[in-house]
Amino acid sequence: MPKDTVVKPATVTCTAPVNIAVVKYWGKRNEGLILPINSSLSVTLHQDQLKTTTTVASCRSFQEDRIWLNGKEEDINHPRLQSCLREIRRLARKRRNDGDSSVDVGCLSHKVHICSVNNFPTAAGLASSAAGFACLVYTLAKVYGVDGELSGIARQGSGSACRSMYGGFVQWIMGEREDGKDSVAQQVEPESHWPDLRVLVLVASAERKPVGSTAGMQTSVETSSLLKHRAESVVPDRMKQMIEAVHKKDFATFAELTMRDSNQFHATCLDTFPPIFYLNTVSRHVISLVHQYNRHYGAARVAYTFDAGPNAVIYTLQQHVAEFLQVVRLVFPPDNNNGKTFLTGLQVEPVEISEELKNAICLEPMSKGISYIISTQAGPGPRVLEDPSQHLLGPDGLPK
Template sequence: MVTWGKRNEELILPINSSLSVTLHQDQLKTTTTVASSRSFQEDRIWLNGKEEDITHPRIQSCLREIRRLARKRRNEVDPSLDSTGLSHKVHICSVNNFPTAAGLASSAAGFACLVYTLARVFGVEGELSGIARQGSGSACRSMYGGFVQWIMGQRDDGKDSLAQQVEPESHWPELRILVLVVSHAERKPVGSTSGMQTSVQTSCLLKHRATSVVPGRMGEMIDAIRRKDFASFAELTMRDSNQFHATCLDTFPPIFYLNSVSQQIISLVHRYNRHCGETRVSYTFDAGPNAVIFSLQQHVPEFLQLVQHVFPPETNGGQFIRGLPVKSTSLPEELKQAIGLEPISKGIRYVISTKAGPGPCVVEDPAQHLLGSDGLPEKTV
């Protein structure tokens, strides 16, 4: 379930609660290395191979809060702890292995990883989702694995606007997730932050959604997940995605995150479910054209064959299906005819096959670390 709109921009407090699934790091991940040294002259950060401005308010907010908690821990819990490291500058290097700023929650993964890593460096323990939220709202959910809700909270200071795990990643092992990366998915034409601001100011539908729809839908969604009721889960997911994009259209001027390929994917899902006589797949779209498809493991091979029929892989596009292996199967001729969609060239660049995964974890292999002994970027992953 998408969260869209904030009641407090500085603290990143949402106008409604939301729910997400943390994707498995074996397929989609952000890798972050943080080094702290007295020899560093200033804080620095590199993202996807390029040095960025570390004075960005959201990055500074995370750094400030982690350092504050580290000082508090030393003063209140264990005054004997060495405090010299608290004044050291840090070098941060972070890399995504999936498209950035394309509606695939790259900022959520990035800030969750950043806060978790900073906490390890500075010896901070306990609840961290509130700090991650101040970097990117959705990052608070990414601090946990599996199925996670972001409770909007009621306090003005945001201390009760936190993430909570609904079920762990092991809860629904049959659930599979397919990320359909659209061929011409460029950076979002309207960033999420500015888009939310405009929607809050101009969309009547957004207000109705937040107050009258989402509270009940959250309960229904959590119940469907706990019962592993795929049909209910799938329909709620699609309805919520549709309504989110309806609020974008209700925004003035309207915001368009979906493109023609996104619309074809939606049509394909509904035609396939109708042909099967049951809901076997569902879609959701964040603020971008790339689709996230949910299905059960036994239905993935056939649906992926259908995807390849409607969106033929590009001959020079590399591996089309990446991630978790999918069994090959033949596509019945009657299914092709029943779907009735003509093949669309250059529609989908590739598909990532994945499942629910854990929250942030430590990379033990030194060969995977992104900073060298001099504190400068060493490699990308």
């Protein structure tokens, strides 16, 4: 660049999705590299409803690397952020040395400013670190001109983030190597594979913040023999069965495996010493509701899964969504305030439910148990936003 040119940052903005596992990751064999004790599989949710947007600007006038998350400047020295920055820069240099001319060497010697926001409330308790680290790594890669396999770097920000690097149905292969090079995510099927599949996120009103996943799984690895059994003897077969169910769009098998895996994950939490409780009374009510609904039809029409918090994520098929939502409204009556906004995302026309079905659901109504529902579907992986008006950082490199 000639010396007299105005110093303008090179700016890229991308978005990345949230993912919800149906075979859970719980436990690391290497804390620093974030290597798991078992493989896992997830569905990438659609970014129309849930996404992180990240802008990265690189400029020779920047004095230091800086980051703003949801409007607040955060410490760039966070070890996991540093791992992602270091690894992406290392990869860019390696590619450049190997003769890849698309790598931007100029940018590599500059500092970066990073600004990231979620389109969903952090208070919703949805794991935002997966979308966040996936978006960070994807955007940095675009700034430096690096493409190809990047999930191994996103993994070093947060384990589950590696699965948000792809759309559709994604497995994280645990790998065997000590350096973690073979612990990467891989798309099993794209989002277009199963168009009828629907996802409902039931946001439960939580009393308090639960134990974080990182600390929780560390205690589980140290104390739970059930977790060891799960990782060694249950998950390998379950992964095969789940991949086959996805390939065949076999909802009944997909649903049963999903519920069993969520239940086993929470059983390992109870087997952790001291025990960890992520499910609350609302979660348990949702579990009973799903089983009563399925029993009424004599088929698995709906499946639940829970991560490290009380929110239920429901997988079902398009043809059952309206009726199941009506049943949820019956058991968790929305209060007057949120009656209108109880359901966000993909809209569904309300339907009447039969007296037989009403009678089959034997649960006390629990008002205010669920604060709202996000209705969504499987979606694509990270994307570049081409429109510069979408940048979160201004020409001065500061949040707009």
